[in-house]
Amino acid sequence: MGNRVSVVVVSGSFERLQMAGMVASISAVSGNDVHVFLSMNALAPFRKGAPSQASPEGEMGKVMAQKKVPPFKQLFESAVELGDAKIYPCSMAMDVLGYARADLEPYLSEHMGLTKFLDEAASGQILTF
Amino acid sequence: MANRRLIDARGSFCPGPLMELIAAVKMAEIGEEIEVLSSDKGSANDIPEWIRKVKHEHIGTEEKEGVWHILVKKTH
Numbered sequence: 001m002g003n004r005v006s007v008v009v010v011s012g013s014f015e016r017l018q019m020a021g022m023v024a025s026i027s028a029v030s031g032n033d034v035h036v037f038l039s040m041n042a043l044a045p046f047r048k049g050a051p052s053q054a055s056p057e058g059e060m061g062k063v064m065a066q067k068k069v070p071p072f073k074q075l076f077e078s079a080v081e082l083g084d085a086k087i088y089p090c091s092m093a094m095d096v097l098g099y100a101r102a103d104l105e106p107y108l109s110e111h112m113g114l115t116k117f118l119d120e121a122a123s124g125q126i127l128t129f
Numbered sequence: 130m131a132n133r134r135l136i137d138a139r140g141s142f143c144p145g146p147l148m149e150l151i152a153a154v155k156m157a158e159i160g161e162e163i164e165v166l167s168s169d170k171g172s173a174n175d176i177p178e179w180i181r182k183v184k185h186e187h188i189g190t191e192e193k194e195g196v197w198h199i200l201v202k203k204t205h
Contacts, residue, residue, distance in 0.1 A: 022144055029151050030182050070145040078148050082155065 002031040004124025006117070011129055012041030014054040014061040014072075020129035021075030028083025033124075036076065037117045038108075039090035042129075043097065045073065046089065046105050073105070080107045088112035133162040138172070139196060146172040147179055150201065154185065157203045162188065165199045173197035 005027045009020045020036070028034040038046060045054060052071030056062045070078075079085035089104055091111045101110065136153050138146035146167040153163050167173055173190060176199050180187040188200040 025148060026144055026179075029148075030179060064142075067142055068140050068145070069142045070148060075144070075148070078151075082148070082151050 002033060004121065005032045005034045006121035006124060006126045007034065007036045008117075008126060008128040009036060009038050009042040010040035012044065012054055013057040014065065015057050016129040017042065017045065017054050017072040018061075018064065018069065018075075020127075021070075021072040021079070023127060023129075024085055024087075025075040025079040025083065028079040028085040030083075032083075034079060034083060034085035035117070035120065036079070036085060036087040037090060037112065037114070038087060039093045039114075043089055043093045043099070046076075046087075046108060047099070047103055048105055077105070077107050088117060090114065090117075132158070133164060136163060136165045139166050139168045141167070141172075142169050143171040143175060145169075147176055150176060150199075151179075154201070154203050159203055159205060161203050163201045163203065165197075165201070167197045167199065168195060170197070173199060176201075 007020055007024050024034055024036050052073035076087060087108045089108055089111045091113045094111050134153050136149050138149045146165055150165045177187045180201055185204050186202040188202055191198045
């Protein structure tokens with residue numbers, strides 16, 4: 001395994017979800033050990049069957065919505081399927097939103113708390129979106 | 130001539146062509162060649178970087194009428 005790359009995603013904006021998906025997928029398929037933590041507004045898009053849509057923050061997001069960019073949910077799924085990444089929904093966010101494991105996309109792992117995620121992330125780089 | 134797979138990723142933006150290539154590499158046999166068509170210049174630059182990083186063989190890249198043809202051999 002390559003380096004540990006921990007990706008913390010908290011934003012529900014299109015640009016940030018798209019960029020986080022690109023970082024997670026490319027890093028994972030390039031041989032890194034990628035762990036993603038989904039919390040705050042970044043969790044709701046990963047409800048089972050939810051569309052890969054989010055509000056743009058600015059011009060770039062609006063332009064990208066018109067182009068054939070890979071949907072961000074597909075990028076995260078590719079990170080798992082092609083690069084063995086792990087995507088952890090945040091325990092706190094699940095409690096607050098009242099989600100159960102079965103409400104989320106099947107390529108997500110079991111929920112994790114921030115304490116454990118940060119402990120495991122300590123040896124590598126942490127990127128936040 | 131070895132088997133060659135063709136991935137037509139024209140019209141798709143980064144990292145779509147790379148992801149399509151990787152899915153094809155996973156399914157291919159060792160020694161098989163894969164040709165990716167991409168109209169996205171960023172992907173044409175990035176795909177050889179990925180090939181180098183994961184140690185497959187980049188046979189070459191050609192641009193024809195705004196489409197990049199990137200040829201890869203699966204080596205492991």
